[in-house]
Amino acid sequence: MRTGDFSEPRRMSGSAYWVLMAKGLREYASLFVLLIVLKFIDADDQHTFMEKMRVVSLLSAGYLALAALTAFISWYFKKYYIEGGKLIFMHGLLSKETTSIPLSKVQSMRTRQGFIYRVLEMRGVLFDTLASKSAEIELILDDRDWKALMERVEMEEAVPEAPSAAVSASSELPVSSELSGASGTSRFSGAAEGRTSGSSLSFSNSNLIKGAFCQNHLQGMAVLFAALAAVYNSVTTVDDHAVDHIIDYVDTHAGTLSLQPSGYVVVAVALYFFVMLLWIGKVFLRYANMEVRIARGQLNFESGLIARNSSRFSYDKVCTVYVKRNFLEQWLHGSTVMLRQALNATDEKKGADVRVYGSESAADFLSWWLGSSYGSSPEIVSARSGYGLMWHVMRLDILISLAAAVTLACFGLYVWLAVPAAWLLISLAKGLMAVRRGRITLKEDYIEIRNGRFADIRNYVKYSNVEVVRLRSTPFTPYSRRVSLTLSTNGTSFTLRSLRIEEAREIYELLLCNCAGRPS
């Protein structure tokens, strides 16, 4: 059945069966545990311990058999091959289904290597297309098959059409002093061979931790809530009243747990550090030992401490390069770089988007994507946001502060009015910073959109990626002569508010002219 060129339908290798088996065991684990627990805690059950153990043995056997059977069906009735530039995937036991994906339509090719995969030296290969929000197909392949598939895919891909910019970017990737020098933000290797076959960037884990530290640590709350939700689910699966027992326990012991005000501060600080550690831990697990390889208009991105994930996509699949520098990142000489693809091209829930935290590598990605001379691209026109943007940024904060102030005044808590006042001041600073940063610049080869509030965010978009342009007026436009300009790509959308109407109209026309002249 195994043919090296994938020209005939074939199954995944035998080791893939064990990965599917492990997945099946994981899938049915909660049901199995639930049945066991119910068996033991059932008060009406008059069986002896040995009889119960026999039932548990039977349940275990059933659990293993079910996982083995579903894994076998999943493995045996899945076949794939490549024909006529299409990856054809046949699956299904009762209803046979054939999915055919033209390789030229594959937005990105991702791999994942969880713990089980790594033990069995396998990798899950996923093909993302624009047609679905999640990955279309997962093939579980060993290294030999993976390499053979890659060779076949590369052969089938329409690479010869890769624009010269990409080729020059990959072959003449600059070795910046920050990359190769003493700062050690990231390590550049393969410069000599890069001229012929590509280049690679590797990023130190210390920079990753630095980058994670520079982000909003409260993002760790999401990790905490996800963990708590998982615990809650497990607990309520076993016993519906478990949460009530916990609440009763806390209620009973609440008196002994009461703290002094300073105690609450200590708890809050401890919680903050815990959340920060969770966030840094999450980033470290996901992006540790990161490697980026750039070759022939393709970018390969691989990272992960325990589970290794990779993503491979053509440079023309990127719709925006996002570069963020907040004040901490500026101080520590780092940045956050994100390569954004079409929104439905990646299964975002699984964190497949390419992010690089903490290193000064934006120039390398921009050189790869926009061409090595992107920095010297002449400016055509630019426009800045006006104070209308400030009101837009502050509108919710003003409403919240007013509501809070009225409520506090009604209850006579005049001292506490300082809180909404402080909130409003922060909001004002946020609005002013947004106005200071808001700008769109049309350069000869690309568009630079600056936004962000406290952080300096720069988004780089190619003209060929612009899909739709919109100009919107407001009831104040006749007096302020300001309008909003929206441009949308297939993965991102930007609205520049409060632009001068003349400048906005000129940019609108130039965007359309350039976009129509450079089809994607």
Add this chain to the structure above:
Amino acid sequence: MTNRQISLDNIDRVENLAFVPLERKYLKAHTAATALSWLGLMLLPLFILLADELDGRNLIVICAEAVLLAAGLVNLAILPKAYAYKGYAVREHDITYRSGIVFPKTVTIPFCKVQQVSVRQNPVSRMFGLYAVDVVSGAQMLAETVIPGLTREKAEEIKSLLIERTRNENR
């Protein structure tokens, strides 16, 4: 790689375009659809009458109906102005649609970005013999632009034009 200079003096700018107005019947269709929507909304407060234990429910219902009626009348009153502003214009490389009263907006889709064009009807527009052209692009936002209030011939004409231009632009 080309690097030609673009002169905005030589192109028909969007703000100077002569927008083609929608069919006159569209105003009637839009008025009917809007009136039906408000009537539907006005039915909702009547459910309050079923709450026997609620004191003053008649007054609440009358107030709610009055507010909805006033809002509906204002909406119907501004429809002619909205209709007059709506229109579309086709240039060499793109199609533009203009709409809105409070927030007037102009959307332009380059032909090379059009992914799909379809002609559709809803029950109200069918009563008036009107069609809408649905232009779909791959944009993350504003992926769908609908040009309503067209006769069948006009809708088919726009559809054919868009398909042909899109094919030519992508060639």
